[in-house]
Amino acid sequence: MSTSNNKPSLHTILTPQLLDLYDVKDSIVVIIDVFRATSTMATALHNGATKIIPVDSAEQCIEMGKQTGGITAGERDGKIIPGLSYGNSPSEYPRSFIENKTLVITTTNGTKLLHMALKQGAKEVITGSFPNLTRVVDYLKQQKAPVILGCSGWKNRFNIEDALFAGAVIEAIKDEFTIHCDSSFMANQLYNQHKNNLPEYIKTVTHWHRLAAYGLEADMLYCISQDTAPSLPIFENGSLVNRIM
Amino acid sequence: MSTSNNKPSLHTILTPQLLDLYDVKDSIVVIIDVFRATSTMATALHNGATKIIPVDSAEQCIEMGKQTGGITAGERDGKIIPGLSYGNSPSEYPRSFIENKTLVITTTNGTKLLHMALKQGAKEVITGSFPNLTRVVDYLKQQKAPVILGCSGWKNRFNIEDALFAGAVIEAIKDEFTIHCDSSFMANQLYNQHKNNLPEYIKTVTHWHRLAAYGLEADMLYCISQDTAPSLPIFENGSLVNRIM
Numbered sequence: 001m002s003t004s005n006n007k008p009s010l011h012t013i014l015t016p017q018l019l020d021l022y023d024v025k026d027s028i029v030v031i032i033d034v035f036r037a038t039s040t041m042a043t044a045l046h047n048g049a050t051k052i053i054p055v056d057s058a059e060q061c062i063e064m065g066k067q068t069g070g071i072t073a074g075e076r077d078g079k080i081i082p083g084l085s086y087g088n089s090p091s092e093y094p095r096s097f098i099e100n101k102t103l104v105i106t107t108t109n110g111t112k113l114l115h116m117a118l119k120q121g122a123k124e125v126i127t128g129s130f131p132n133l134t135r136v137v138d139y140l141k142q143q144k145a146p147v148i149l150g151c152s153g154w155k156n157r158f159n160i161e162d163a164l165f166a167g168a169v170i171e172a173i174k175d176e177f178t179i180h181c182d183s184s185f186m187a188n189q190l191y192n193q194h195k196n197n198l199p200e201y202i203k204t205v206t207h208w209h210r211l212a213a214y215g216l217e218a219d220m221l222y223c224i225s226q227d228t229a230p231s232l233p234i235f236e237n238g239s240l241v242n243r244i245m
Numbered sequence: 246m247s248t249s250n251n252k253p254s255l256h257t258i259l260t261p262q263l264l265d266l267y268d269v270k271d272s273i274v275v276i277i278d279v280f281r282a283t284s285t286m287a288t289a290l291h292n293g294a295t296k297i298i299p300v301d302s303a304e305q306c307i308e309m310g311k312q313t314g315g316i317t318a319g320e321r322d323g324k325i326i327p328g329l330s331y332g333n334s335p336s337e338y339p340r341s342f343i344e345n346k347t348l349v350i351t352t353t354n355g356t357k358l359l360h361m362a363l364k365q366g367a368k369e370v371i372t373g374s375f376p377n378l379t380r381v382v383d384y385l386k387q388q389k390a391p392v393i394l395g396c397s398g399w400k401n402r403f404n405i406e407d408a409l410f411a412g413a414v415i416e417a418i419k420d421e422f423t424i425h426c427d428s429s430f431m432a433n434q435l436y437n438q439h440k441n442n443l444p445e446y447i448k449t450v451t452h453w454h455r456l457a458a459y460g461l462e463a464d465m466l467y468c469i470s471q472d473t474a475p476s477l478p479i480f481e482n483g484s485l486v487n488r489i490m
Contacts, residue, residue: 015263017262017263017266018262018263018401018402018403021262021400021401021402154427155266156266157263157266157426157427157428158259158263158428158431159427160427160430163431180451180454181402181451182402182403182404182405182450182451182452183402185405185449185450185451186403186405186408186431189435189438190431190434193434193438204430205430206425206426206427206430207427209425
């Protein structure tokens with residue numbers, strides 16, 4: 001990987017609990033929650049949602065839904081949270097349903113990390129997932145700013161699927177960034193080791209087993225499919241909107 | 246990996262900052278600081294040191310050295326800390342020097358994690374490194390208790406060399422433990438991917454570059470050599486002693 005000092009830095013945080021080790025003020029933070037928050041966000045915006053309001057709790061979700069007239073969404077343990085209307089599955093948000101609507105969503109891990117990055121003063125926050133991989137890659141190449149790839153993990157623990165996505169981004173942009181970060185090296189190696197058999201490999205990770213118990217296998221296979229929802233969710237004025245390049 | 250419920254659990258924490266996510270009260274915590282704290286501890290005890298007193302700061306090191314008549318050791322940025330007598334290199338502790346002596350040592354990462362594990366009430370604390378890999382493996386197999394493999398990392402950030410050692414332990418004991426932990430899966434895969442070319446691979450990690458700048462390449466190659474110092478450092482009554490099996 002490159003070590004030129006003229007290139008912006010790139011770091012990977014393997015769980016939200018490590019974000020405070022980094023100064024994010026000059027950085028674009030990429031929120032990664034492959035199963036399933038950021039995959040669903042990319043899909044809803046690609047399918048024409050006006051905006052997505054990520055919130056921390058079911059209570060906020062209900063309140064924000066009332067204020068905006070938006071669709072409320074959130075799951076815990078594979079079931080829609082009482083008081084909300086929809087779940088966290090990308091399959092729930094086809095164009096025929098979500099176009100020109102506002103989605104208010106709360107998730108277990110991804111929305112939490114997003115708010116942490118905002119609170120720590122990140123220069124910019126975007127969301128990344130395999131369905132919008134190439135859009136994320138192209139945007140980061142274009143901006144030429146320091147990057148932090150933020151894995152949402154599972155309740156602050158490391159998870160493999162988010163590291164795989166970080167590794168996929170790194171594989172595509174590493175020549176244009178300065179990388180002195182073992183987390184990034186590891187994520188990139190993990191992705192390269194498994195990129196040709198992702199649908200098989202992904203069945204070995206802990207989160208697969210957790211969600212498969214709720215019958216969500218098809219959802220997860222969608223969440224590792226590349227460039228099926230080529231939007232660029234970017235946080236502006238309190239919500240994620242699709243940045244058209 | 247096995248999923249039998251009769252087998253004790255095994256988890257890996259990738260940096261000290263993730264230790265508080267786990268209840269360590271029933272667990273043996275293995276402190277891992279490959280470059281170089283736990284490699285040096287294994288070496289000093291193998292070479293006959295009576296005991297090792299791990300302390301958090303240079304001040305404590307000086308004070309404890311006075312109280313015990315022990316040898317004081319600690320480095321920052323590749324230099325012996327002013328007021329202490331020796332450094333963190335395993336090569337400084339041959340039998341001819343360390344036999345029957347007490348070593349009081351402070352290091353950047355490993356001693357810190359060790360004290361965190363004690364403070365959180367770990368059932369037992371041992372230290373692991375490639376020079377004492379087989380002793381650690383044999384001990385864990387024998388105890389049949391829950392295990393937490395604790396990577397010391399670098400200033401709370403993830404590092405690859407500690408994960409490699411965790412992966413080596415997992416490779417040897419995974420059939421006898423229940424493992425539902427992506428950190429452990431990743432560490433084990435990383436080790437298996439690189440185990441046949443460790444001396445080359447290790448030159449790519451960030452810590453190699455940091456220590457190579459101080460001329461410590463030979464030290465680091467020693468620290469990835471297996472079973473060259475087959476001791477079992479175990480924490481008892483305020484110090485690490487060599488448990489004879």
